[in-house]
Amino acid sequence: MKKVFARHESALLALLIVELIYFTIAGRRFASADNISNIVRHSVEIGLLALVMTPIILTGGIDLSVGSTLGLSAVIFGKLWRDAGLPPAIAGCGAIFAGGICGLLNGALITKLRLPPLIVTLGTFSLYRGLAEALTRGVDAFTNFPDSFLFLGSGGIGPLPTQAWILVAVAIGIWLIVHRTILGRSFRAIGFAPEGARYAGIPVERRLIFVYTLAGLIAGLAALTYSARLGTAKADAGFGYELLAITAVVLGGASIFGGVGSVHGTLLGVAALAVLNNGLTRVPAVMNIASELSGVLTGALLIVALSLGALPKQLAAWRARRQISGHSN
């Protein structure tokens, strides 16, 4: 299993290097310090969501509502700050808390009612986005944030953009949880065999509630960096981000069936997507269609990564079947 891991991640690293070389040659001013800091700045939200999606996918689950949670948290932040007159720091805590509640609701529905995560989060995907639209009457946008808050989105500390430090901190935290604690191992155990994990004494329900709540909290945090980066909080914040986060995790070598995956793989996946997305806007030939093209390529990349992941298993099954029929002849 270790070997498969290493192979997958080196393939992804190779893809990333090819992207970097290609865009450095073909793109205009791609490899400038400004642009690199720009890439990092723009990948923080996707990175945060992908990081918390990793434990969820490890347990064999999925969360389609993270993008909507981000949108709802952004709107709640705006409401608390502008309409309730709270200072940004407290409003920010409120947004993170709201995200946590969203995640907790997902986790509670999934575990207490024993429903598939897919259908629960598909429902809350629509619910949270709908609430965000309702709270802003569909058109309202929160702007004119104070400079101290905007610093989070456009300032820098040391060599990195401000929000990148948050990503680094969360990445280290999640990496330690997933790869260095018993808690992290229990996610894999649940992903491999939920019943087996239960018999082994793992409190499966509590673990699942934990990963979904964590996803909600971090989505709330991502809502803050998103609003600070764009200088505006609207109901459509983070639309479609769930797909990018899932793509990054699957590209990073996690099995969508659970049990297999790594946090460093996810980070490589995020980097590959972010570089692709930014690089295309720097290549003169496709500059005008960069956003569409990067969408097509992201979707196609996800399909290819999934197929390559599943193909060996299918081939092995097919060979085994042929062998059995060969013996019986």
Place this chain on the structure above:
Amino acid sequence: MKKNFREFSVLAALLLLLALMAVFTPNFFDPQPLLSRMTAAAPRLILACGVALVIIARQIDISIGSLFAVCGTCAGLMAAAKLPLALAMFASLATGALAGVINGALVAGLGLPSIVVTLATMVTMRETLRLAQQGVFINLPPAAQWFSLPMRTGQFAICAIALAILVALSVVMRHVAVGRFIYAVGSDAEAARLAGIRPRIVTFGVFVLMGALAGLAAVLNMVQSPQVDPNTGRGMELEAIAAAVVGGVSVSGGRGKLWGVFVGLLLLVCIGPALTYAGVKPHWERAIQGVIIVLAVVAEGLRNRKVAGV
């Protein structure tokens, strides 16, 4: 009655809603606006029926909104090029079926989870369409309107086609072996295999049928307006899934009736105007739709718990 409790309770909710509307806003039942509303809902009914079959087979397809837009654009371009409408219709169905083949091959052939596969095809199709069409509307020739029939007849024709699909699929699901196979595969694929059914072929077929139905729905939608909007269909997959789930189709597969889906869709279609009449602002519509989906899911969860005896 007890067996189909879920369907009958949704039917009761619909009748109650209609009764309230009859008392408070009788003009809801004026024939012409009602017919227009039903015509507008006809493509949704077809999508909901298709996605109900997919869910009964224990899969999901969230690419149908994008597919709906791709098929509509395809048919629209052909109609705008003055090709016969029948040809445009065929092209739309074929495009849909082809996308269904891709989804089905990835799900049934490679054994990948349908949610991730259709999430990927959803975004790939949507972005490809954006790339090709750049958001430009297609102007349709007047001949394409209402199948070149007078408007009223055209509206009746569209409703009749949608209802015919509903009835045909209900009969197949209930009385034809293939329909029973879909239930069997959805409730237990391994048991179905041991009983001599080939689950992969059934799953594949359901996705292809879903694609073709999305193509048909796109044509029924296209003939209703003088333009084709390439951005159409966003969120339509959720509406269809909501109709199916509200109508009693079990998200864990193997259970559901198409007449329940029909009632579920009518409930969702009527609730928008009902809320408007009741003075609720339209920006709440999506949130209320979300609440309804979550409630339907919770209802199913509670039912499962009761069945499991926990």
